[in-house]
Amino acid sequence: MADKKPTASPDNVVVVGLGRFGGQVAASLVNLGHEVLGIDTDPHIVQDWSDRLTHVAEADATDTEAMHQLGVRDFARAVVGIGTNLEASVLTVLTLAEIGVPEIWAKAISVKHGKILSSVGAGHVIYPEAEMGERVAHLITGQMLDYIEFDDGFAIAKVRAPKEAVGRTLADIGLRSKWGVTVVGTKLPGEDFTYARPETVVPRGCILIVAGDTSKVEQFAAVT
Numbered sequence: 001m002a003d004k005k006p007t008a009s010p011d012n013v014v015v016v017g018l019g020r021f022g023g024q025v026a027a028s029l030v031n032l033g034h035e036v037l038g039i040d041t042d043p044h045i046v047q048d049w050s051d052r053l054t055h056v057a058e059a060d061a062t063d064t065e066a067m068h069q070l071g072v073r074d075f076a077r078a079v080v081g082i083g084t085n086l087e088a089s090v091l092t093v094l095t096l097a098e099i100g101v102p103e104i105w106a107k108a109i110s111v112k113h114g115k116i117l118s119s120v121g122a123g124h125v126i127y128p129e130a131e132m133g134e135r136v137a138h139l140i141t142g143q144m145l146d147y148i149e150f151d152d153g154f155a156i157a158k159v160r161a162p163k164e165a166v167g168r169t170l171a172d173i174g175l176r177s178k179w180g181v182t183v184v185g186t187k188l189p190g191e192d193f194t195y196a197r198p199e200t201v202v203p204r205g206c207i208l209i210v211a212g213d214t215s216k217v218e219q220f221a222a223v224t
Helices: 020-031 043-049 064-069 086-098 111-120 128-141 175-179 214-223
Strands: 013-016 036-040 055-058 077-080 103-107 124-126 144-149 154-160 182-187 207-213
Touching: 013 020, 013 086, 020 036, 020 077, 036 043, 043 055, 064 086, 077 086, 086 103, 086 111, 111 124, 154 214, 175 182, 175 214, 207 214
Parallel strands: 013 036, 013 077, 036 055, 077 103, 103 124
Antiparallel strands: 144 154, 154 207, 182 207
């Protein structure tokens, strides 16, 4: 049963499966100001989230009629956070697609799982364990302070400015010609982010936000 259905709008999201992944997504969406309709089959989980989400319902998301009653078809976006129960994951995505939810994000625990989700209607497949594992590996083995890699071999990283850059302008350093990376901005602890310009001088203790091909970003980070 749902306490009250949120008004469907582009800013509101349905999250199915309130485990670790789905619950975190739902809570983060609420923190960002979105209304969330959280759905789970476990009454204990529903009760646990009842005070933290705007709307919660105990329901079987593979049941088309139940989804219609909850007004899920009126939402533009849905997130399926079910992972280990592959059948429920796939059938939930299929149900959401069949009732007409236009944008479906779904968690996958393997490549095959992801392919099936895509084939039944998921427009966006997320591999949280694999993505986090790869990100942590880069942080452990390199000098990066943070790291994001995109699907097309492009990456953004936060790294400490190399000693050779301190006191010099970005134009003078020539990181793009030397390393093939672009400096997006600079950041000093306690100060605002500054968008990079050719005349930007790199101060001591500065952090650089750099972007470029994954391999080149990794190579640059290894020497900072």
